[in-house]
Amino acid sequence: MARSSSGLGRRPLKAEITGSTPVRATKGKFIISLFCKIFLINHMPRFEKHIFICENKSEAGHPRGCCSEKGSVEIRELFKKQLKELGLNPKVRANNSGCLDACEFGPTVLIYPEQIWYGGVKSEDVEEIIQNHIINNELVKRLLIQDKRFLSNGGQQK
């Protein structure tokens, strides 16, 4: 009978005899690791940031206007191109969307998960949005739609 460090007698573990890790402990670690991976896969967002660019086209003369007539298609293409060049795919995705009901503020860009609404976005603003908002998590305040319906936190922005 082997002696433990506490001085109480007990049978030695096989691992203590052979110097290997006990099989049960290895299986336990594997199962915990597997549960952790499954948990992370099921609880991590598909994208870290998801950018929606409205490309809706309303009939000519619509009183609220529409984003596509203000250049939103080019803006979406620029987002895609720059995200790819910066290697931000696939964690950040830019998609076209239908009307986001902010037509008079368009071109409209909506970014999740923060639910930040940018309006009057121009092609030359795309790089700034990517650098500030997407990469550095800082709002581009000058482009925020200044209407309480589109300001998160009840209109209080950081």
Ligand code: FES
């Ligand atoms: S047309 Fe773009 S928000 Fe309505």
